[in-house]
Amino acid sequence: MVRLRPVDDWVTVREYRPEDIEAVLDIAVAAFQSVYTSRREALGDELFALFHSEWQADKRRAVREACEGAQSAMMCVAEADGRVAGFASYYARTERRIGEIGNNAVHPDFQGQGIGTRMYCFVCDRLKALGMECVTVETGGEESMAPARRAYAKAGFEAEFAMVRYYRKL
Numbered sequence: 046m047v048r049l050r051p052v053d054d055w056v057t058v059r060e061y062r063p064e065d066i067e068a069v070l071d072i073a074v075a076a077f078q079s080v081y082t083s084r085r086e087a088l089g090d091e092l093f094a095l096f097h098s099e100w101q102a103d104k105r106r107a108v109r110e111a112c113e114g115a116q117s118a119m120m121c122v123a124e125a126d127g128r129v130a131g132f133a134s135y136y137a138r139t140e141r142r143i144g145e146i147g148n149n150a151v152h153p154d155f156q157g158q159g160i161g162t163r164m165y166c167f168v169c170d171r172l173k174a175l176g177m178e179c180v181t182v183e184t185g186g187e188e189s190m191a192p193a194r195r196a197y198a199k200a201g202f203e204a205e206f207a208m209v210r211y212y213r214k215l
């Protein structure tokens with residue numbers, strides 16, 4: 046559904062609460078499905094099985110750990126019309142005043158309407174309030190990550206450099 050109202054009228058970004066956990070984990074798996082489908086096409090079945098056969102469980106574990114505050118992770122969620130529609134984990138590296146955005150996603154039912162950008166702006170505001178001087182985030186260069194790259198750019202991330210990850214079966 047495409048909405049004509051500004052995103053702030055129907056989306057609230059707030060800190061994560063423990064009761065959000067199941068919604069957040071379900072969003073993680075639903076949103077990253079397209080990323081791993083295209084990764085499978087790029088790598089082929091054999092390499093994909095070696096590297097990513099457990100990706101759903103791995104993603105759920107990583108996101109659960111962030112929800113539980115592992116490595117001092119913080120987490121916010123976006124609520125759209127009362128439903129948890131997205132989440133973003135983030136970190137404040139206080140020694141060097143560097144903030145970092147970690148795992149994040151918007152449920153496919155809600156993508157493309159500005160929620161991701163809104164969450165990234167919330168996280169940047171929080172990190173600034175915590176004394177961070179800059180913020181970084183890592184994403185892929187593949188087509189399935191184009192919405193993430195676009196949303197980071199819209200949220201004000203300017204400088205970037207590309208990295209290439211090689212895969213080889215031994």
Ligand SMILES: CC(C)(COP(=O)(O)OP(=O)(O)OC[C@H]1O[C@@H](n2cnc3c(N)ncnc32)[C@H](O)[C@@H]1OP(=O)(O)O)[C@@H](O)C(=O)NCCC(=O)NCCS
Pocket residue numbers: 076077080148149150151152155156157158159160161162163183184185188189190191192193194195196
């Ligand atoms: C990345 C993600 C969180 C963004 O959330 P979102 O709510 O869809 O983001 P927004 O609506 O704020 O912005 C997405 C932008 O990408 C654009 N976009 C969508 N598909 C695109 C494509 N194939 N190529 C280029 N841009 C694309 C949208 O049009 C929008 O830009 P616009 O507002 O200028 O039109 C969401 O797409 C997602 O969960 N993706 C899968 C998981 C993921 O990649 N997470 C990030 C890990 S680093």
